[in-house]
Amino acid sequence: MTTQNLPGQPHLAYRGNELFTENICLSELAKEHGTPLFVYSKGAMLAALAAYQRGFAGRNVQICYAMKANPALGVIQVFAEAGCGFDIVSGGDMDRVLAAGGRAENIIFSGVGKTRAEMRRALQAGIGCFNVESEAELEVLSDVALSMDLRAPVSIRVNPNVDPKTHPYISTGLKGSKFGVAHERVLQTYQRAATLAGIRVVGIDCHIGSQITQEAPYLDAVDRMLDLVEAIEAAGIPVDHIDFGGGLGINYNGDTPPSADRLWENMLAKLDARGFGQRQLMIEPGRSLVGNAGVCLTEVLYLKPGEQKNFCIIDAAMNDLPRPAMYQAFHQIVPLNPRPEAPDTYDVVGPICESGDWIGHDRTLTVQQGDLLAVLSAGAYCMSMASNYNSRGRAPEILVDGEQAHVIRQRETMADQMRQERLVGATPTT
Numbered sequence: 227m228t229t230q231n232l233p234g235q236p237h238l239a240y241r242g243n244e245l246f247t248e249n250i251c252l253s254e255l256a257k258e259h260g261t262p263l264f265v266y267s268k269g270a271m272l273a274a275l276a277a278y279q280r281g282f283a284g285r286n287v288q289i290c291y292a293m294k295a296n297p298a299l300g301v302i303q304v305f306a307e308a309g310c311g312f313d314i315v316s317g318g319d320m321d322r323v324l325a326a327g328g329r330a331e332n333i334i335f336s337g338v339g340k341t342r343a344e345m346r347r348a349l350q351a352g353i354g355c356f357n358v359e360s361e362a363e364l365e366v367l368s369d370v371a372l373s374m375d376l377r378a379p380v381s382i383r384v385n386p387n388v389d390p391k392t393h394p395y396i397s398t399g400l401k402g403s404k405f406g407v408a409h410e411r412v413l414q415t416y417q418r419a420a421t422l423a424g425i426r427v428v429g430i431d432c433h434i435g436s437q438i439t440q441e442a443p444y445l446d447a448v449d450r451m452l453d454l455v456e457a458i459e460a461a462g463i464p465v466d467h468i469d470f471g472g473g474l475g476i477n478y479n480g481d482t483p484p485s486a487d488r489l490w491e492n493m494l495a496k497l498d499a500r501g502f503g504q505r506q507l508m509i510e511p512g513r514s515l516v517g518n519a520g521v522c523l524t525e526v527l528y529l530k531p532g533e534q535k536n537f538c539i540i541d542a543a544m545n546d547l548p549r550p551a552m553y554q555a556f557h558q559i560v561p562l563n564p565r566p567e568a569p570d571t572y573d574v575v576g577p578i579c580e581s582g583d584w585i586g587h588d589r590t591l592t593v594q595q596g597d598l599l600a601v602l603s604a605g606a607y608c609m610s611m612a613s614n615y616n617s618r619g620r621a622p623e624i625l626v627d628g629e630q631a632h633v634i635r636q637r638e639t640m641a642d643q644m645r646q647e648r649l650v651g652a653t654p655t656t
C-alpha cells in the first residue's frame with residue numbers, strides 16, 4: 227500500500243485510498259461519530275511547539291499558548307502538560323485553563339475590555355500578568371487590586387505601528403487599531419504605572435497581527451520594542467520580561483511563513499546584537515501551534531449542477547467554519563477517499579440560509595453524493611468561533627494520539643442548546 231503525505235500537512239497522509247491522521251483512519255472516525263467532526267492531531271501540536279522550543283534553545287522563554295485559537299479543554303491539557311503558559315482574553319478563558327490543569331501563575335491576560343469582575347477573579351487566582359491595553363484600564367486595575375490589598379503584575383501592550391501585511395481584520399499593531407497603547411504614549415503610561423500603588427510593572431508586550439507570513443514586521447517590532455525598553459529603563463522603571471505576542475502564519479494555500487525556529491533564530495540574533503538576548507522573553511502563539519493540527523470532516527449532502535456554477539452542498543457550514551465568511555479565508559478541501567474520475571469545478575457551500583455560507587469557491591473535486599471530505603487547517607479559529615446559527619449544534623472534537631482517538635467534546639444536542647431558554651409563563655424547572 228502506498229503512503230502519500232499531503233504537502234505542508236505532515237500529520238495527514240493517504241494510505242492507499244484512505245486519509246489518515248497519525249494512525250487513525252478518518253473515514254472510520256466519521257462513520258463512528260458522524261459529521262461535521264473536528265479531528266486534531268496531538269503529534270502535530272507538539273511538533274509545532276517543538277519548532278518554537280528549538281528556536282529558543284538555551285534561552286529564558288515562556289511560551290504562552292494563545293488559547294482563543296482553540297480553547298477545548300483537551301487541547302489546553304496538551305499544552306499544559308508540555309509546560310506552556312496561556313494567553314487568555316476573558317475570565318472564561320481563565321476558568322478553562324484552570325479546569326484543564328494549567329497553573330494560574332503561567333497565565334497572562336490580554337484584551338482591551340477586561341471588566342472589574344474579571345480583574346478581581348484573575349487577581350484572586352494569582353495570574354502571572356495583566357497585559358494592559360489602555361491608560362484607563364491601568365487606573366481601574368490599580369483600584370481593583372488596592373481594594374483587595376494586592377498589587378497587579380502588569381505589562382503594557384504597545385501598539386508599535388508596524389504593518390504585519392495580513393488581512394485588515396487580523397492586523398492589530400497599526401495606528402488606528404483598537405489594541406495597545408500608542409507607541410508615543412508608552413513611556414508616559416509606564417511612568418504613570420510606576421506611581422500607582424495597585425500596580426507592579428513586570429513587563430512589556432506587543433502583538434502585531436495574525437497569519438503573518440513575513441519576517442520583516444517582526445524584526446521591525448523588535449527594534450521598536452527595544453527602543454521603548456531602553457527609554458523606560460532609563461526613566462528608572464525596570465522591565466523584567468519582553469513579550470512579542472503571537473501571529474506567526476501557517477500554510478493554508480501555499481503560504482510560506484518562516485518556520486518558528488528560523489524566525490526566532492533571526493529575532494534572537496537581533497536581541498543579542500542589542501544586548502537583550504538573556505532577558506526573560508515571552509511569546510503568545512496561537513494559530514501556528516494548532517491551525518494545521520486540525521481537520522473538519524464533512525459529508526457531501528447534494529450536488530447541484532447549474533448553468534453558471536456547480537454547487538457541492540456539505541453538512542459543515544459557516545457556523546462550524548466561520549473563517550471563509552469572516553475573512554474570505556481559504557481552506558483546502560480534500561476527499562477522504564479519492565475517486566479516479568475526471569473532476570468538476572464546484573463552489574463548496576453549507577446548508578445555512580446565507581449567501582456568505584461558503585467554504586470554498588471554484589474547487590476542483592471528483593465527488594459524489596455521500597462522499598466524505600476533509601476541510602484542512604481547521605485547528606485554529608474554527609471551533610473557537612463556532613455558533614448555533616440556524617439551530618445547528620456544535621460539532622464534536624476528537625484528539626488523535628498515535629493509535630488512539632479521544633473524544634474531547636461530544637456533539638451538542640438540542641437539549642444543550644435550549645437549556646438556558648424559557649417559554650414565557652412556563653414554570654421554571656431547576
Ligand SMILES: *Cc1c(COP(=O)(O)O)cnc(C)c1O
Pocket residue numbers: 292294295313336337433435436437471472473474510511512513514
Ligand atoms: C490572538 C492573539 C494571539 C495569538 O495570535 P495567533 O495569530 O493565533 O498566533 C496572541 N496574543 C494576543 C494578544 C492575541 O490577541
